[in-house]
Amino acid sequence: MRRKCSVKNWAMGATILCSISFANSHMARATESGGNSYPPGASIYLAGAMPPPGEYILFQPNYYTADQMNDGGGNKLPLDFSVESVSQTFRGFVVTPYRLFGAQVASEVILPIVDLHAEVAGQKTSKLGFGDVGITPLMLGWRLGPNLSLVWGTDIFMPVGQYNAAALANIGRNVWSFQPTLGLAYIDPQGWQAQVSPRLAFNTTNDATRYHSGSDFDLDFAVARNVDGWRFGVSGYFYLQYEDDTQDGVKVGADGYRGKAFAVGPAISHDIGPLQATFTWQHEFVAEHRAQGENLWMQLGLRL
Numbered sequence: 001m002r003r004k005c006s007v008k009n010w011a012m013g014a015t016i017l018c019s020i021s022f023a024n025s026h027m028a029r030a031t032e033s034g035g036n037s038y039p040p041g042a043s044i045y046l047a048g049a050m051p052p053p054g055e056y057i058l059f060q061p062n063y064y065t066a067d068q069m070n071d072g073g074g075n076k077l078p079l080d081f082s083v084e085s086v087s088q089t090f091r092g093f094v095v096t097p098y099r100l101f102g103a104q105v106a107s108e109v110i111l112p113i114v115d116l117h118a119e120v121a122g123q124k125t126s127k128l129g130f131g132d133v134g135i136t137p138l139m140l141g142w143r144l145g146p147n148l149s150l151v152w153g154t155d156i157f158m159p160v161g162q163y164n165a166a167a168l169a170n171i172g173r174n175v176w177s178f179q180p181t182l183g184l185a186y187i188d189p190q191g192w193q194a195q196v197s198p199r200l201a202f203n204t205t206n207d208a209t210r211y212h213s214g215s216d217f218d219l220d221f222a223v224a225r226n227v228d229g230w231r232f233g234v235s236g237y238f239y240l241q242y243e244d245d246t247q248d249g250v251k252v253g254a255d256g257y258r259g260k261a262f263a264v265g266p267a268i269s270h271d272i273g274p275l276q277a278t279f280t281w282q283h284e285f286v287a288e289h290r291a292q293g294e295n296l297w298m299q300l301g302l303r304l
Helices: 025-030
Strands: 054-069 081-100 103-120 123-130 133-143 148-158 177-187 192-203 216-227 230-241 260-272 275-288 291-303
Touching: 081 291, 103 148, 216 260, 230 275, 260 291
Parallel strands: none
Antiparallel strands: 054 081, 054 291, 081 103, 103 123, 103 133, 133 148, 148 177, 177 192, 192 216, 216 230, 230 260, 260 275, 275 291
């Protein structure tokens, strides 16, 4: 699972995550992966929308804070725990004039920078550096109607972020992660819009610890009302790990440390000339085998 006893964030889309290890060996196993390479909830008003051909850059500042770690039943563990993460993710898009299977063709690069502070059972650590870099070599976008669009792609996150198996916390995850993703958007510029983005994540084994984080499913969602260049609505996510964590091929814990989470909160967006600015706060109402806290996102999108 991801972000078990650790933290998530790379500002999304992308998850930057850290892996938090405890002196207690049982807890250490439970916290191996520390999050998804792409953080749940990061899509907001991007899902399913492909812009016209051109070059674009998206700035995604993120702030995440949590002071509790939950067990598999969603109950707070009796553990001194706190984590605070500030990240800035740069996402570069190139939308080409070419078409494939009737779809627009695009590519993307995701570069996260993370400032992480964590305290676990009296131990403290701080990390600053690059998270795992993501690329989407091929992204396809279809217009299904005047207000309806669909986007498909596979994000590939590479283990290039800071990682040390002996460290209390890590920004990188030391695994490859392959994440096929869909985005479906209904956008009426003078009315309502709704967007969903289901995503699967398949991870390789961490060769430093022989720990394998089970595959998971994430559904980002956002709904808004458009009013004179403003969008007022909500955004959030549902996260579910559907495969067990294993170490040396053996299931970890009685339940495989499968994680689950649900978060939702207000979102607002505004067009300022060529700039689109978005802000959202996502409160985590449910968290199992994960930290539970608050997630603040900003998005600043600009065509170059």
